[in-house]
Amino acid sequence: MNAPFIEPTAAQPAGAAIAAVARTERTLVDIKGLQIGFAHANEGHPLVRGVDLSLRAGECVALVGESGSGKSLTARSLLGLAGQHAQVSASRFEIDGRDALRFSERDWRALRGTFAGLVMQDALVSLDPLRTIGAEIGEVLAHHRLLGSRREIRARVEQVMRDVGIADPQRRVGQHAHELSGGLRQRALIAAAVAGNPALIIADEPTTALDVTVQAQVLAVLRERLRAGAAVLLVSHDLSVVAGIADRVLVMHQGVVVDSGPIDDVLHRPRHPYTRQLLAARPSASSRGYHLSSARFVAQTLREGIAPPGTVDTSIVREPLPARHRDLQRTVLQVDGISRQYRRAGGEPFTALADVSFSVAAGEVLGIVGESGSGKSTCANIVLGLLPPDTGEVQLLGQRWNGQALREGERRALRPQLQYIPQDPLSSFDPRYTVRQLLAESLYIHALSARQVVDRSVELLEQVGLSAAFLERRPAQLSGGQRQRIAIARALAPQPALIVCDEPVSALDVYVQAQVLDLLAELQARLGTALLFISHDLDVVQHISDRVLVFKDGRIVEEGSAAQIFNQPEHPYTCSLVAASRPGNPWHPSP
Amino acid sequence: MTTSQPALPDSILSHDTQVPPADVRPARQRRRWPLGVILALLFLAVLAIGLVVPHWLTRYDPLLSDVSQTLQPPSLQHLFGTDRIGRDVLARVLYGARYSLLIGLASVIVSLVIGLVIGIAAGLGQRYLNEPAARVFDVLSAFPAVLLSLFVVTFLGQGIVNIAIGVGIAGIPKFGRIVRSRTLQVRRANYVTHAVTFGLSRWQVFLRHLLPNVLNAIPVIATIDIGTAIIAVSGLSFLGLGPQPPTPEWGVMLAESRDVLRVAWWPSVFPGLAITLTVISISVLGKYWQRNFEGRPQ
Numbered sequence: 001m002n003a004p005f006i007e008p009t010a011a012q013p014a015g016a017a018i019a020a021v022a023r024t025e026r027t028l029v030d031i032k033g034l035q036i037g038f039a040h041a042n043e044g045h046p047l048v049r050g051v052d053l054s055l056r057a058g059e060c061v062a063l064v065g066e067s068g069s070g071k072s073l074t075a076r077s078l079l080g081l082a083g084q085h086a087q088v089s090a091s092r093f094e095i096d097g098r099d100a101l102r103f104s105e106r107d108w109r110a111l112r113g114t115f116a117g118l119v120m121q122d123a124l125v126s127l128d129p130l131r132t133i134g135a136e137i138g139e140v141l142a143h144h145r146l147l148g149s150r151r152e153i154r155a156r157v158e159q160v161m162r163d164v165g166i167a168d169p170q171r172r173v174g175q176h177a178h179e180l181s182g183g184l185r186q187r188a189l190i191a192a193a194v195a196g197n198p199a200l201i202i203a204d205e206p207t208t209a210l211d212v213t214v215q216a217q218v219l220a221v222l223r224e225r226l227r228a229g230a231a232v233l234l235v236s237h238d239l240s241v242v243a244g245i246a247d248r249v250l251v252m253h254q255g256v257v258v259d260s261g262p263i264d265d266v267l268h269r270p271r272h273p274y275t276r277q278l279l280a281a282r283p284s285a286s287s288r289g290y291h292l293s294s295a296r297f298v299a300q301t302l303r304e305g306i307a308p309p310g311t312v313d314t315s316i317v318r319e320p321l322p323a324r325h326r327d328l329q330r331t332v333l334q335v336d337g338i339s340r341q342y343r344r345a346g347g348e349p350f351t352a353l354a355d356v357s358f359s360v361a362a363g364e365v366l367g368i369v370g371e372s373g374s375g376k377s378t379c380a381n382i383v384l385g386l387l388p389p390d391t392g393e394v395q396l397l398g399q400r401w402n403g404q405a406l407r408e409g410e411r412r413a414l415r416p417q418l419q420y421i422p423q424d425p426l427s428s429f430d431p432r433y434t435v436r437q438l439l440a441e442s443l444y445i446h447a448l449s450a451r452q453v454v455d456r457s458v459e460l461l462e463q464v465g466l467s468a469a470f471l472e473r474r475p476a477q478l479s480g481g482q483r484q485r486i487a488i489a490r491a492l493a494p495q496p497a498l499i500v501c502d503e504p505v506s507a508l509d510v511y512v513q514a515q516v517l518d519l520l521a522e523l524q525a526r527l528g529t530a531l532l533f534i535s536h537d538l539d540v541v542q543h544i545s546d547r548v549l550v551f552k553d554g555r556i557v558e559e560g561s562a563a564q565i566f567n568q569p570e571h572p573y574t575c576s577l578v579a580a581s582r583p584g585n586p587w588h589p590s591p
Numbered sequence: 592m593t594t595s596q597p598a599l600p601d602s603i604l605s606h607d608t609q610v611p612p613a614d615v616r617p618a619r620q621r622r623r624w625p626l627g628v629i630l631a632l633l634f635l636a637v638l639a640i641g642l643v644v645p646h647w648l649t650r651y652d653p654l655l656s657d658v659s660q661t662l663q664p665p666s667l668q669h670l671f672g673t674d675r676i677g678r679d680v681l682a683r684v685l686y687g688a689r690y691s692l693l694i695g696l697a698s699v700i701v702s703l704v705i706g707l708v709i710g711i712a713a714g715l716g717q718r719y720l721n722e723p724a725a726r727v728f729d730v731l732s733a734f735p736a737v738l739l740s741l742f743v744v745t746f747l748g749q750g751i752v753n754i755a756i757g758v759g760i761a762g763i764p765k766f767g768r769i770v771r772s773r774t775l776q777v778r779r780a781n782y783v784t785h786a787v788t789f790g791l792s793r794w795q796v797f798l799r800h801l802l803p804n805v806l807n808a809i810p811v812i813a814t815i816d817i818g819t820a821i822i823a824v825s826g827l828s829f830l831g832l833g834p835q836p837p838t839p840e841w842g843v844m845l846a847e848s849r850d851v852l853r854v855a856w857w858p859s860v861f862p863g864l865a866i867t868l869t870v871i872s873i874s875v876l877g878k879y880w881q882r883n884f885e886g887r888p889q
Contacts, residue, residue, distance in 0.1 A: 385787075408793070415788060415789065418788070420785060422781060422785070427780065430782045430804065431782075
């Protein structure tokens with residue numbers, strides 16, 4: 001790295017120094033110059049280069065980076081799971097004081113589960129659907145013969161389940177993965193990893209795809225393990241998730257650690273341009289109305305008297321977005337008392353949506369937040385006219401749009417006015433179609449000539465920052481950000497009055513997310529299209545929305561301007577949501 | 592006070608809008624065809640000539656017997672020898688391609704069309720359509736295909752058309768099941784459920800998105816199935832349920848030459864080889880197509 005650094009002169013926070021002294025007892029992992037590669041990947045160049053990593057008992061170290069940065073590979077190499085043909089080398093690779101480079105497969109197996117446990121991301125696919133939770137958690141005990149009798153194993157399993165906060169373990173022990181909620185599954189996975197009481201817990205994106213409140217609970221379980229003396233290696237793509245729990249953080253980019261140090265230093269005084277960019281690109285309260293992707297960290301010397309002289313602090317400089325045009329007098333979408341129930345096999349009907357009313361004005365961005373199962377998606381499908389409501393009515397531009405006994409044919413003329421941006425664009429694109437065909441389809445309603453369709457498609461691609469060279473590509477060949485751009489271009493094609501965005505940036509890395517949010521915000525301001533923006537990420541909603549609806553159990557529990565909802569939430573549920581999205585170690589850079 | 596900003600690496604700034612490389616898999620596209628595929632193609636090309644213009648490859652009439660030339664072993668004059676009433680075996684094998692291949696093809700078309708209609712109706716229809724159709728497919732596939740064809744042909748009577756129908760009906764559950772499960776899968780795909788948001792009608796969604804995506808795996812399966820159908824057709828002809836002698840159908844030829852197998856191997860071996868090689872060639876081509884087809888971005 002030859003980029004000039006700005007050296008922070010601030011001393012380490014006192015708390016971190018004390019903690020460091022208290023935790024020097026036992027070094028579990030000590031790695032210097034780790035290099036991992038595959039003969040046939042990345043043109044033979046290693047995917048992870050020169051990583052130094054050490055972990056002591058009771059310490060939490062976070063590995064942060066975007067997808068493909070090598071963070072998971074690094075974490076898995078600590079368990080000998082980097083892959084069958086992985087070429088792992090290091091100048092020092094000590095696990096529990098032993099040279100792990102000489103480990104045989106048998107040595108690794110003895111290590112897994114007893115010395116180090118792995119918590120994986122997707123609890124539904126990581127748990128065997130045919131086995132009970134109890135069998136899954138107890139496997140490590142039985143396999144390593146840690147406990148002799150079945151009764152002892154059973155007692156330990158229930159103990160571990162209680163430790164990770166699974167209430168009523170006697171009942172849960174006999175259930176299968178599909179009978180548990182997402183949060184419980186993730187806890188069961190953690191329980192399975194810690195059942196053998198390992199000294200080291202490796203958690204690979206343990207909170208991704210979980211709701212904020214569940215995410216906070218899972219982090220609390222990990223924090224409890226830390227207090228019990230285990231070391232935790234936390235892998236995440238999101239710096240703000242690790243902020244509340246990690247002692248130290250390593251930021252990885254393209255296989256190299258670009259920034260490392262105590263969490264406070266990295267968050268507040270990032271040294272490497274990449275880390276700075278990541279931090280600056282995070283949406284927050286102060287980023288409203290500004291570009292995210294072009295935001296820059298700038299070092300600032302504070303005036304005397306406020307901080308110790310010579311202290312370097314940083315601030316973020318952002319460029320403003322173009323001016324907005326809102327016409328609050330003109331209502332684009334009017335939703336009146338819609339509700340929807342689903343029949344459940346053998347049980348009473350499940351109310352997905354109950355008496356929900358709201359409206360969207362021209363050029364307005366209305367955010368909807370809520371956890372999974374809160375009725376957000378049902379609401380989106382009713383607004384999109386894909387699902388009829390049981391009661392209530394939806395009006396688009398003053399005309400009847402969705403209600404009982406309304407046929408698709410009656411809506412068709414209005415269809416171009418309401419478009420959709422999905423969470424996972426790849427699955428919403430016909431796999432046989434090229435970008436040209438995808439765009440042509442959304443222009444279909446305008447009955448243009450072939451020449452005009454191509455011209456307009458190119459124009460749309462340029463609007464979303466892509467070039468005509470993308471026309472003949474298939475979506476499967478594009479990156480996540482590019483696909484989302486295509487989805488935006490497709491939604492803009494018929495010049496709609498309203499676009500429904502269902503978690504449009506949830507699957508993207510922080511920086512790509514910033515680019516896509518910028519694009520959306522800029523086009524929205526320029527074209528005056530209203531947005532119905534659904535997300536579980538409160539920061540994203542806060543960044544982009546004018547008004548916000550909070551959904552819980554199929555009802556709107558709170559409604560208000562973005563500032564009001566996030567700064568003075570009134571409903572207890574909103575308060576808990578906002579609190580959960582701001583982890584224990586609050587990090588809120590001011591502009 | 593602001594200090595100068597370190598230069599950002601380009602890679603973090605612009606990776607999202609770069610044009611992806613034009614050719615993602617250059618190695619695969621430049622790879623040469625395997626030898627087996629070339630041989631299979633050559634063999635099928637010869638058969639295709641036999642199918643359309645058999646008189647280009649032989650000067651003999653497959654039905655004309657020459658009593659002075661009975662059971663001649665293979666020679667330069669008769670490359671595959673002659674049968675017990677002096678007909679040229681090569682000519683009969685070449686003219687026979689017409690019957691064997693066409694009946695096989697026709698039976699696959701029968702099973703494909705019926706399987707497709709029932710499968711799509713079952714996949715799109717309500718529960719009362721879907722479940723019974725699935726059970727019917729289960730019952731049909733409980734019988735061995737040849738037994739099922741045998742039932743049907745016994746019921747309809749022997750003959751070229753009936754044998755195609757018989758073998759075709761036995762193949763229905765195979766296509767029906769695949770089409771039904773594909774339909775169930777595709778109709779729930781986001782690109783189908785959201786296609787109406789572009790203002791497409793139900794029929795347009797069906798024709799533009801659902802049908803093509805349901806069908807995209809069918810050509811390969813159908814190709815491989817032609818081989819299976821040819822075996823079934825030859826088998827039934829051998830039993831005398833298909834075309835009748837003196838038609839130069841391969842199964843019929845096998846049946847006719849069975850009696851003289853002790854004294855002359857050639858009237859049986861060459862039509863047998865024709866069946867075997869045709870089925871192998873079609874399977875090789877179909878599987879090769881399937882492999883490449885599945886590697887393509889779907």
